[in-house]
Amino acid sequence: MQIKTVRDILDAEVLCGEEYLDQEVSSACGADLMSDVLAFVKDQGILLTGLLNLQVVRTAEMMDMKCIVIVRGKTPDEKLVDFADSRSIVMLRTPYSMYTACGRLYNDGLVGVE
Amino acid sequence: MEKIHLQYNVDGDDLTLAGEASSDVRRVLRQLGFDAETIRRAAICMYEGEINMVIHAYGGVIDVYIDPDSIEIIMADTGPGIADVEKAWQEGYTTASQTARDLGFGAGMGLPNMKRYSDFIDIETELGKGTTVKMIIKINS
Numbered sequence: 001m002q003i004k005t006v007r008d009i010l011d012a013e014v015l016c017g018e019e020y021l022d023q024e025v026s027s028a029c030g031a032d033l034m035s036d037v038l039a040f041v042k043d044q045g046i047l048l049t050g051l052l053n054l055q056v057v058r059t060a061e062m063m064d065m066k067c068i069v070i071v072r073g074k075t076p077d078e079k080l081v082d083f084a085d086s087r088s089i090v091m092l093r094t095p096y097s098m099y100t101a102c103g104r105l106y107n108d109g110l111v112g113v114e
Numbered sequence: 115m116e117k118i119h120l121q122y123n124v125d126g127d128d129l130t131l132a133g134e135a136s137s138d139v140r141r142v143l144r145q146l147g148f149d150a151e152t153i154r155r156a157a158i159c160m161y162e163g164e165i166n167m168v169i170h171a172y173g174g175v176i177d178v179y180i181d182p183d184s185i186e187i188i189m190a191d192t193g194p195g196i197a198d199v200e201k202a203w204q205e206g207y208t209t210a211s212q213t214a215r216d217l218g219f220g221a222g223m224g225l226p227n228m229k230r231y232s233d234f235i236d237i238e239t240e241l242g243k244g245t246t247v248k249m250i251i252k253i254n255s
Contacts, residue, residue, distance in 0.1 A: 033219075034218035035223030038161065039223060041158065042151075051218050053130070053216070054130045055132065058136075062137075062158060063158075
């Protein structure tokens, strides 16, 4: 699935990384606990989270993730968006809750990694 | 390829900087052309360790040795030491502060993740003196 499709499914706003929206992702992970993200070594394309700090971007970077989705319409500060941008990571903001956002993506074929 | 030695001083005062050393090692491993999964394993082990150094032990020194067969990570701090190492290995056991939890860590998954993705891990710790964690990640294992 292309990141721009993820954007459309989640009615999301692109906060940075507009130039990478054509990239393909095949799985996603939803978590506010970064150690849960780090518990899976397999390739995961997207991190959905409600957490807003630099460690979210660091975790995505360590895991080669291409996109971070901020759920429930929260607004990350400029420093966080700039940091994601510097790591060539797309940052999206969706109005949906974590559960709904994950459900919408799963329903359209974007699976998790087990 | 000659053995490469990288060394990092991890600042224990600034939580936002935690992960900088891991990020740099990941960059070097990519430049050296290691496969993606090996790099992720090394990154997970080192990043969890680096977070631990910052949230529990006021920072420390990390030495990384890279050769074609393995990546060796040695993380040494002069922090409070681990009171009960047996418990620290258990998933979910934690002594972390709320500040650590606010960052998305401190849920008792750090050491279990480091153990899961390293081929060798050893902890030497002494209360009041500090902790040294040594990990080896074999390539293509």
